[in-house]
Amino acid sequence: MAGHRSSMPQRGEVTGYLLKLIRESVPLTQEQLAAHLDVDRVTVQSWESGRRPFTAVPFGQAVAIRQRLGRLGANTKLLAALDDAAEADLILAALLRDEADRSPIAEQPLGWSVLTHRLTDLILWSVLGQTPTFIRSIPIPRRRGPVANAPILSADERRAFFVRLRELAERSAFEREPDVLLHRQACFLAGMDPTGASASWLAEGTTRIARRITGFHTWSPLWPDIRSMVTSLANQGDPEPLRDFITRAHPDDACERAALNYSAYWVGEIPYRHRNDSFMPTALGDWRGVVLFRHLVDRLTIGHPFVDLNVHNLWALLMARRGLTHDDLATGQTLADRCATLLDSDQLSRQSRQELTSILYSLRADGVTGTGTGR
Known part of the structure; x- marks a missing residue:
């Protein structure tokens, strides 16, 4: 039929595994959660395994389930990631369906909005098996028997x-x-x-x-x-x-603003999603940059593939957000240590070395010194 839009395929592995972590954070067994949600244990089991995609649950019911989980004491970071998990499943389903190479590219949700760090982490959770950054600090209970530690795709699907x-x-x-x-x-x-x-x-x-x-x-x-x-x-x-x-x-300033706005968006300092890249060169918004500051300093390490980009973005961020190091003094001290370590290495570009030196002088001028553990 002309103009007919093919139905969207559904997967539920990412959302299901996240639901399992949410349940375990309460903590509840599948039977106990089923009783709270007024469903049977098989339904909960099917959601968590992805056999019955949670993304297919009617919207109102899904909202009610999320609210119930929150009242039961589920981890708020995990609950907040449910929408991104559902989007990760949507992207994977569209990408891996048999007719993906023939369907219109406009039907690919990978092009519908600008990716964030959390969403990208959730996609790669299935593809690479690496635990998303926001989950790593959350205690995971010991499980009995051989159980998957990620919603990993099959080897054929990963290829x-x-x-x-x-x-x-x-x-x-x-x-x-x-x-x-x-x-x-x-x-x-x-x-x-x-x-x-x-x-x-x-x-x-x-x-x-x-x-x-x-x-x-x-x-x-x-x-x-x-x-x-x-x-x-x-x-x-x-x-x-x-x-x-x-x-x-x-x-020019437009490109520097683009780098900072995009980075702030990536780490979640801009709390709403953008559907295209046009927001990047606009005036810096009301985001302060503390989250971005920590994110960049954490990744200011020898051997990181984006170390030169992280150095430049840190340099630009500290120029644009004066006093940021005093908003988070501990991270400022870590930055001073890492600047010293990186300047001792030979794995940086000339520009990165110049920008690191500028950052270090700025820190010292602000009275921020390292802890002495960087070397």
Whole structure:
């Protein structure tokens, strides 16, 4: 039928596993939770395993279940992630369905909104099995017997995930009206490929657009697209395109604002979702930057694939948010230690060394010194 939109496929592994962690945080058995929710144990078991996707539960019922879990004392961080878990399942379902390579790219939810750190973590939970950052600090009870420690995809699905990302990146780039958001987010996720198989096609794509890096006079929609491609290559072991981008693609305040707004959005300091990248170069909002400050300092380590980008963003953040180190003195002291450690290494670009030196002088001028544990 002309104009008919194909029905969305459904998966429930990510949401289901998160529900299990939420239940265990109360703590309750499946039987006990079923009694509280007025359903049978098999229903709870099916939700948690993903066999019966929780994303298929009617909206009103899902809201009621969430409220009931909150009243039972469930962990609030886990509860707050349910929407992102459902979106992760939606993205995975659309990407992995059999006809994904033939369906219109507009039907791919990966291109419907700008990814956040938490949502990306939840997607990669299934693909790589790595525990999302926001879950790592939450105590997980000991379980009996052999149980999965992540909502991991099958080996075939994990391979298909990265193959489909390449297909989406290529299709979105060569459409009559290219879908820049879908393209850049497919490239960004492809950079997480642990096999290294995505590195070659990412490098080819970056080579094609490398000359555009020097052509930036201000922000454009291609700016975040190229940024995603070069960060993907850095994640695959080649930091030079990212270093070149940092040096050449920040010619004015609009690009610096874009870097900060996007980073603040990524870590959740901007609390609402954006549907495209146009928010990036706008005036800095009312976010303070404390969460972003901690996020960047935590990742200011030798060997981190984005260490040069983290240095630059920290330098720009401290320029834009004066007094931030006094808002979180402990993180400021950690920053001083890590600056000293990094400056002793030979794994930074020249620009990163200059910016780290500037940060260190600024910290000392503000009376913030390290703890002496950085060296």
